[in-house]
Amino acid sequence: MQGRVLDPAFYLEGSVVDQARQLLGMVLVTAFHGGRTSAVITETEAYAGVADRASHAHGGRRTRRTEPMYAEGGTAYVYLCYGMHHLFNVVTNRRDTPEAVLVRALEPIEGVGVMRVRRNLPNGTRHLTSGPGKLTKALGISRSFNGKSLLDDEIWIENSGMKLAKNSIEVGPRIGIDYAGEDALLPWRFSIRGNRWVSK
DNA sequence: ATGTCGATTTGCT
DNA sequence: GCAAATCGACATA
Numbered sequence: 001m002q003g004r005v006l007d008p009a010f011y012l013e014g015s016v017v018d019q020a021r022q023l024l025g026m027v028l029v030t031a032f033h034g035g036r037t038s039a040v041i042t043e044t045e046a047y048a049g050v051a052d053r054a055s056h057a058h059g060g061r062r063t064r065r066t067e068p069m070y071a072e073g074g075t076a077y078v079y080l081c082y083g084m085h086h087l088f089n090v091v092t093n094r095r096d097t098p099e100a101v102l103v104r105a106l107e108p109i110e111g112v113g114v115m116r117v118r119r120n121l122p123n124g125t126r127h128l129t130s131g132p133g134k135l136t137k138a139l140g141i142s143r144s145f146n147g148k149s150l151l152d153d154e155i156w157i158e159n160s161g162m163k164l165a166k167n168s169i170e171v172g173p174r175i176g177i178d179y180a181g182e183d184a185l186l187p188w189r190f191s192i193r194g195n196r197w198v199s200k
Numbered sequence: 201a202t203g204t205c206g207a208t209t210t211g212c213t
Numbered sequence: 214g215c216a217a218a219t220c221g222a223c224a225t226a
Contacts, residue, residue: 045218054218063211083208085219102218133219176218199219 003027003158008151010159011073016092016099020046021190023090023101024169027109027158030139034118037111037139039129040160043104043191043198045174047089049097054180057098068147069098076155078136078146085133088141090150090157104132104175104189106139107197115139131199168193175199 006026010019021044029038047055056066056079068077069091077089077100089100106129108115115128115138129135136142141155150156170193177184191198 047218056218061212065211079218080209082217082219083210087218089218104218127221131219174218179216180218 003160005151006157006159008074011090011092011150012094016048016101017046017188019090019092020044020101020188021169023103023157024190024192025160025162025164027160028103028106028139028155029110029158030141030155032140032154034140035111035114037114038109038158039106039135039139040109040197041103041105041157042107042195043189045102045104045190046188047100047102048188049093049099052180052186053183054174054177054186055098055100062098066098069100070096071147073099074150076141076145076148076150078141078143080143081133086136086142087132088136088139088145102132103135105130105191105198106135107195108138126196130197164192 023041023044026041027038028041050057050060057069065079068075071091072095073092075091077091078086081087089102091100093099108129119138129138170191171187172189173185174189
């Protein structure tokens with residue numbers, strides 16, 4: 001299944017909610033000295049910039065940590081969550097418009113052996129990449145990837161060309177953002193219906 | 201199958 | 214200090 005690198009224009013046009021939905025079915029690839037790994041994006045969430053109370057950039061908050069969210073669409077935003085998990089986001093929109101898509105789950109394609117080693121799960125298991133903290137570990141995404149361009153050759157996204165039917169996309173509220181008040185109810189979480197590789 | 205809890209660091213108050 | 218875009222270990226049923 002040979003995909004094409006996603007057109008840079010994808011990251012710049014349209015709303016982040018649409019982009020989160022469209023990223024389902026696309027393939028996230030990492031390639032560096034530790035090996036090459038790739039996996040289908042099966043679950044995403046949209047974080048819609050300064051107006052979204054769940055977003056790290058809410059109200060224009062701009063710190064060392066959130067700085068990559070303000071970069072041009074097509075940049076990686078990787079941050080440490082709960083002091084131990086790296087979470088990977090795809091930054092979208094123009095510079096200084098801080099929107100991002102959190103990638104919450106993947107279905108492995110290439111490099112399953114490497115993923116097992118990185119995750120320290122020697123035996124067959126379905127939990128390799130079914131969560132936002134797990135998938136970064138499996139693909140070797142640490143904070144050194146923070147701010148990297150997705151148009152470069154260490155981490156990028158390929159468009160498989162597969163078009164998902166509307167009824168094969170499951171929609172719901174985002175996870176773990178109870179602090180966001182009413183915005184916690186927004187239907188901005190997307191996953192491939194029936195796919196086993198989604199978070200719990 | 202479901203529930204509780206500890207880990208561990210960053211960024212705010 | 215405290216809560217956080219989480220995970221895995223362990224307990225109980």
